[in-house]
Amino acid sequence: MDPCTGKSRRKIIPFVAHFILSFVHLVKAFLHHTVHLSCHFPNSQKIDVNNLVIFWQKDTIKVVHEVYYGQEKHENLSPEYINRTKVDTGKWTLQLLNAGVEDEGLYQCIIMQKITERSTEVIHKSESNYSQPEIAELHSGELKPNGYLNLSCSSGGGYPEPKEMTWLISYENITHSSTAHMDISQDAVTKLYNVTSKLNIPVPEKSHTNISCLLHLREQLGSLVSVPLAIGESPFSPMDHIWLTNCQIDCAEFKCKDHETWTNIRSIPGGFHNIW
Incomplete structure (x- = not known):
C-alpha cells in the first residue's frame, strides 16, 4: 500500500530465464573399460569454464561429477563414483573408469x-566378449x-x-540346424553370463559327420561358432581343412550345396568366427 496515494503497489521480483536443450545418444563400452560421456555443447560464444557450472548425473538422482565455476567439487558425488571420473573441459567429455554392469543407465x-542451461542425455550399455563355444x-x-x-x-x-x-549337424554336404534350450546363469559379482546347451541324439548313421554349436549374440554383435566335433573315421576332407584354415586368416564365403545358401564369415582375434 502506497502511504501517499492509498493504492497498492506491485512487487517486482527479478528472475533468471533458463533454456533447456536436450540431446540423447547411446554409448556402448566393454566391461571394466573406460566410458566416454560427452556433452553436446558447441560453445560458439567461447564461454570460459570458470563462468559455468557443469555436472553429470545418472538417472536424475546420482551425481557423477561436478565442476563448479572451474573447480571440481566432490562433496555432492554419489559414493560409487568417487575417484572413478575424469573430465576434459576442452572436449566437454567425462571419462567413467572401470565401467561395470551396475553403471548401465541414463x-x-x-x-x-x-x-x-544445456542438457545432454547419454545412455550407457556394457558389453563383454563371450568365450568361443566349446563342445563336451x-x-x-x-x-x-x-x-x-x-x-x-x-x-x-x-x-x-x-x-x-x-x-549344426553336417554330413554329405547337408547341414541340419536345431535351436535348443539354453541354460543361462549370471555371476553375482561380475554380472557376466555363462550359457550351456545340451544335445541328445542317436549316434549318426552317416560317417564323416561334423557337429558344431553356434551362439547368437544380441545388439548386432554377430555370432560365435565352436570347433566342429567330428564323428567318424575321416571327418575332414582336404578341401574342408583348407576352408577352415582360410576362415582364420581372412574373409570368405561358403555355399551349402543343398540349400543354395550363401553365408558370410568374418574372422575375429583368437580364431573365433563371427557370422552374420
Whole structure:
C-alpha cells in the first residue's frame, strides 16, 4: 500500500530465464573399460569454464561429477563414483573408469550459466566378449551304432545375455540346424553370463559327420561358432581343412550345396568366427 496515494503497489521480483536443450545418444563400452560421456555443447560464444557450472548425473538422482565455476567439487558425488571420473573441459567429455554392469543407465550432462542451461542425455550399455563355444561329450565309453550321443556346448564371461544357441549337424554336404534350450546363469559379482546347451541324439548313421554349436549374440554383435566335433573315421576332407584354415586368416564365403545358401564369415582375434 502506497502511504501517499492509498493504492497498492506491485512487487517486482527479478528472475533468471533458463533454456533447456536436450540431446540423447547411446554409448556402448566393454566391461571394466573406460566410458566416454560427452556433452553436446558447441560453445560458439567461447564461454570460459570458470563462468559455468557443469555436472553429470545418472538417472536424475546420482551425481557423477561436478565442476563448479572451474573447480571440481566432490562433496555432492554419489559414493560409487568417487575417484572413478575424469573430465576434459576442452572436449566437454567425462571419462567413467572401470565401467561395470551396475553403471548401465541414463546419464545427463547439464551445463549452466545465468541465462542458459544445456542438457545432454547419454545412455550407457556394457558389453563383454563371450568365450568361443566349446563342445563336451557327456557320454562315457565307446559310441555304439544304436546308442545315443550326449553333448553339451558352453560359453561364458560375456555380456549382455545372448539371444540363442543353435546346433549344426553336417554330413554329405547337408547341414541340419536345431535351436535348443539354453541354460543361462549370471555371476553375482561380475554380472557376466555363462550359457550351456545340451544335445541328445542317436549316434549318426552317416560317417564323416561334423557337429558344431553356434551362439547368437544380441545388439548386432554377430555370432560365435565352436570347433566342429567330428564323428567318424575321416571327418575332414582336404578341401574342408583348407576352408577352415582360410576362415582364420581372412574373409570368405561358403555355399551349402543343398540349400543354395550363401553365408558370410568374418574372422575375429583368437580364431573365433563371427557370422552374420
